[in-house]
Amino acid sequence: MKFNVILACGGMGERCGLGYNKLLLNVGGIPLLEKTLNCFCHNDISKIVIAYNKNDKSAIEKITEGRDEIILCEGGTSRSQSIANALKFVEDNCDFVIIHDGARCFLPKECLERGMQEAVEYGNSVLYVNSVDSLRIVDEIKSQPIERSKIVRVQTPQIFKKDEITKAYALADGKDFSDDATLYEEYIKKPIRLTYGSEENIKVTTPSDCKNLNGGLLIGNGWDTHRLDFGRKLILGGVQIPHDKGLVAHSDGDVLIHAIMDAILSAMHERDIGILFPDTDNKFKDISSVKLLQEVLKLARSKGLAVKTVSAVIMAQKPKLSPHIPAIQKNLADIMGIEENCVSISATTTEKLGMAGREEGISVSSVATLYKI
Numbered sequence: 150m151k152f153n154v155i156l157a158c159g160g161m162g163e164r165c166g167l168g169y170n171k172l173l174l175n176v177g178g179i180p181l182l183e184k185t186l187n188c189f190c191h192n193d194i195s196k197i198v199i200a201y202n203k204n205d206k207s208a209i210e211k212i213t214e215g216r217d218e219i220i221l222c223e224g225g226t227s228r229s230q231s232i233a234n235a236l237k238f239v240e241d242n243c244d245f246v247i248i249h250d251g252a253r254c255f256l257p258k259e260c261l262e263r264g265m266q267e268a269v270e271y272g273n274s275v276l277y278v279n280s281v282d283s284l285r286i287v288d289e290i291k292s293q294p295i296e297r298s299k300i301v302r303v304q305t306p307q308i309f310k311k312d313e314i315t316k317a318y319a320l321a322d323g324k325d326f327s328d329d330a331t332l333y334e335e336y337i338k339k340p341i342r343l344t345y346g347s348e349e350n351i352k353v354t355t356p357s358d359c360k361n362l363n364g365g366l367l368i369g370n371g372w373d374t375h376r377l378d379f380g381r382k383l384i385l386g387g388v389q390i391p392h393d394k395g396l397v398a399h400s401d402g403d404v405l406i407h408a409i410m411d412a413i414l415s416a417m418h419e420r421d422i423g424i425l426f427p428d429t430d431n432k433f434k435d436i437s438s439v440k441l442l443q444e445v446l447k448l449a450r451s452k453g454l455a456v457k458t459v460s461a462v463i464m465a466q467k468p469k470l471s472p473h474i475p476a477i478q479k480n481l482a483d484i485m486g487i488e489e490n491c492v493s494i495s496a497t498t499t500e501k502l503g504m505a506g507r508e509e510g511i512s513v514s515s516v517a518t519l520y521k522i
Contacts (some may be wrong), residue, residue, distance in 0.1 A: 150269055153239040153311070154189050154197040158182065158209070158251035159224020159231035161202060165359050170205050172251050174359060181353065183212050184254040186219070188261065189247070198238045199251070200224040200231035227325040229332065233318045239311060245269070246314050248329045249306040252353040260347050261306065267344045268308035275330045276304040276346030303328060304346045313337050366457060369415025371515040373407040377508060385463065385470070385511075386477035386494065387439045387484065392468045396511060399428035403438035404513050405477070405494070409459055410438075410445045412517035417452060442484060454519045456485045460493040461515035464505045470496035 158172055165171040172182040182199075189197060198220045201209050206221070213219045220238045224231030232248060239246055245268050249256070260276060268274035280302055284295040307329045309317075314329065317336040326332040330341050353359060377383075381395025385405045396402030411421050419425075426433050426441055433441070449455060459481065463470060474494050482489045499506040 150193055150245060150265075151240070151243045152191070152194045152245045152247055152265060152308075153243040154194055154247045154249060154306075155232060155235040155239070156182075156185065156197065156199045156249055156251045157224075157228055157231055157235075157305075158199050158201045158205070159228065161204075164354055165356055167356075167359065170202065170208075171353050171359065172205065173208055174353075176254060180208075180212050181254050182209065182251055185249070185251055185256075186213070186216075188254070188256040188258070189249075191261065191265075193265065194218075194247070195243065196220060196240050198222060198235045200235040229318070229321065229325045230323060232329065233321070233323070236315050236318055239315075243311050245308055246311050247306045247308045248314075250352050253305055253350055254353065255349045255351060256306070257347050257349055260344075260350060264306055264308050264344050264346075267342055268310075271342035272310060272313075272339065273330075273333065274306075274308045274342050274344045276306060276350065277301040277343045278304065278346050278348055278350075301343065303330065304350050304352075309333055313339075367416040367454065367519040369412045369417070369517050369519070371408040371411030371413070371415060371421075371517070372513070373404045373411060374504070374510055374512040375402050375404045375407075376510045383468070384438070385473070387437070387480045388473060388477050390468060390470070390473055394508075400426070400433055400436045400441065401438055404511050405461060405463060405515075406438040406442050406481075408461060408513035408515040409481070409517060410442055412459070412461075412515040413445050413449060413456060413519065416517050416519045417449060417454060419448065439484060446485060449519060450522070453521055455522045456487055456491075457518045457520045458487070458491045458493070459485065459515065459517050461495075461513055463494065463496040463511065463513050464499055465496060465511040466498050466501060466506050466508045 174181045176184050196218055200222055203223050222234050222238050225234055264274040264276055280297045280300045284297050285292040286295055317333050320336040321332055375396035375398050377394040378397050379394055383390045383392040383395040384401050384403045396404055478489055478492045478494050482492045504510050505512055
């Protein structure tokens, strides 16, 4: 069977409040539209038609440059008109047309595959998910409950035989419908095959959708190094480690917490701990780094942020740290108020190479992720 895809991209995306079309929003390093296009890499899909908004033509041309399987056509003043325009560009010999919202960029491959299979078996397929919320119908005077087990939420893709959906749009003659399944039922008079979709298959519509596109996470990196010397306590992650040397610093020298703090500050786009807690200020002399971490966490909360995960690698030739890592992880998790499995600490030697290998010091590299609260 041969399938063509039509992507409805003719809207303005005004509800997102971006000031530009949401299809051009960066999602994991690529435009949202490109991510949607990548959902349709399938051996049975030979052509993709994009019904675009004329204001976005040049940007979409740039995104699709070099992709011969993609055809661009100008959309209409409504979704239905855009689909009607796009149907003129599908291949004559295709069997089914997959119609999908350009802003649904998280379509799982298994949902697409399931929809295509059921379309071949039943003549059409429309993805849906169940309603998990309680529902009420509202008028000007009152509201009353609806039995949610009888209600589903319809998604795209919606897949139809090419000849039937083309006929349906011709008969509609410019009338606007909320989705293709409704138009198909109106003019073809055949039942819709509902195919279970996925809660992941969201349509990016609101400002909050845009904020959550990349998981709603901020990511930061941190690095710190301190010299080892006799006569100092070795403290890592707020835990004292038995050793004949300790780390030299203005504070207690907890190089692990220092790297974690810098990672958290990096995620917040703040300056590093050298700026926040300068070694020229006597109030930080020999201070516990746990107290400094607590100050950084307060700063994060003031910005409406909280730590989600922390990962760090300790580079030290000696002492052997693996027996102490569980205690370090638990202590850091308690300080930051997160689960232990959200703190990942590992240790490595440098095969006696470099400063750490000569037991002159310890270095730590760290990554932190933050989320909005």
